[in-house]
Amino acid sequence: MRILFVYREFxxxxxxxxxxxxxxxKRNHEVDSSVDNFWDNNKKYDIVNIQWPxxxxxxxxxxxxxVKLKNRIEDLKKQKTGILYTRHNSSPHFRNDNVLKLYHLVEQSADGIIHxxxxxxxxxxxTEPNIKSKNFLIPHHIYENTYNENISKEDARKKLNLPLEKFIILSFGRFRDNSELFMLLNAYLSLRIKDKYLLAPRMLNFSKKKSLLKNLIYSFINIFFKVYSINSNNYDEIIDNDLLPYYLAASDVVFIQRKKILNSGNLPLGFLFKKVVLGPNCGNVNEILFETGNPIFEPNDNESIVKALENSYKLYIENHGYDNYNYAIKNMGINFVVDKYEKAYLSVIAEIKLNK
Incomplete structure (x- = not known):
């Protein structure tokens, strides 16, 4: 098959x-990852897989x-190209009328939607009762054989200058707004666990180039954080993929700090590194956490979040992270997942041929 992922991978x-x-x-398919190719009439594909519209x-x-996207999808359909859409989000994180229309168009126009x-x-x-797209259930895969998964907790903590004896809660990724920040901080400060430590490298979305006022604010915040064993020192910079496994290896549990979410890449990442993962009662995240026996919280209920953190500590002591890893290898492994992608693609191609 000739497959295009509509994505600027580089x-x-x-x-x-x-x-x-x-x-x-590896399976001998011709695969490109490009947005430019999506618009190029000289590039012909059997499948075009849209990711984030x-x-x-x-x-x-x-x-x-x-309008441009609508016309382009119509052109591709005339060429008998199968259009699939991987549904990462229910709706865009930063929305306006145009981007909402874009999402609606993609969902309505796709031959198949991957959930x-x-x-x-x-x-x-x-939400889309008249939709004609075929629905395919394919889990978020784990990134096995991508990171160094054999880093010891001790080595990781030494590299990141983290305390060796603390119970480390990792909250990864950029905090989208202050409500996520206060949700986590309130729960963490209410948590009565000895030697707790919060590692949230991108919780403070300051640029390194701060104004004098922001420098002053940041200094006061850092003093407060040190008193309460909170580490948030990466400003607004993305964690490099070479350094990312050290953060996961260093942690004991992974906290998904979203108040509303459909999917989270931090869930399979946590499972891959044998961690307990706790997250909000929403979307596919809740579904997977419930199935695997990991803590779930109500994001607007501080007591619920504290209880989930307490449960995560108990599960950490019981080595529940190893159960998560075994589940992920069986149900989220790359070979298992790509088998399902191939079947979805072939199903759409067969349907198009049938309707010629």
């Missing part, structure tokens, strides 16, 4: 597409862009 740190492309190429227009969506959980399928059937 500009992104997210390994979701990269790992799929790598595995599909806003990525097609570099996240700046004008009214005319919705990472049953919740996503049920949600789209409810």
């Amino acid at each position: 500009l992104n740190d997210n390994l979701f597409v990269h790992t799929l492309v790598k595995e599909l190429k 806003e990525e097609i227009f570099k996240y700046i969506i004008e009214k005319i862009d919705v 990472m959980g049953k919740f996503s399928i049920n949600e789209i059937l409810e």
Whole structure:
């Protein structure tokens, strides 16, 4: 098959597409990852797999862009190209009317939609009752054989200058707004566990080039954080993929700090590194955490979050992270997942041929 992932892989740190492309190429498929190729009439594909719709227009969506995309999808369908959409989000993180229309267009126009959980399928059937796309359930894969998974906790903590004896809660990724920050801080400060330590490298979204006032604020915050064993020292910089496994190896549990979410890459990452993962009662995240016996919290209920953190500590003591790892290898492994991608692609191609 000739497959195009509509994604600027070379500009992104997210390994979701990269790992799929790598595995599909191993299976002798011709695979590209590009947005430019999406618009190029000279490039012919059997399957075009759209990821994040806003990525097609570099996240700046004008009214005319919705029309452009509609016309392009129609052209591809005339060429008998199968259009699939991987549903990473229920809706865009930063929304306006144009980007919402873009999402609606992609969901309505796709020949098939790939969902990472049953919740996503049920949600789209409810919000888009007239949708004609085929729905495929394919879990978020783990990035096995990508990172160094053999780093010891002691070595990781030494490299990151973290205390060796603390119970470390890792909250990864950029905090999208202050409500996520206060949700985590309130719960952490209410948590009565000896030797607790919060590692949230991107919790403070300051640039390194701060104004004098921000420098002063940052200094006061850092004093407060040191008193309460909180580490947030990476400003607004993305964690390099070479350094990322050290953060995971150093931690004891992974906290997903979202108040509303469909999927989270931090969940399979935590499972891959044998960690207990706790997250909000929403989306596919809740579904997977419930199935695997990991703590779930109500994001607007501090008591619920504290209880989930307490449960995560108990599960950490019981080595539940190893159960998560075994589940992930069986149900989220790259070979298992790519088998399902191939079947989805072939199903769409067969349907197109049938309707010629």
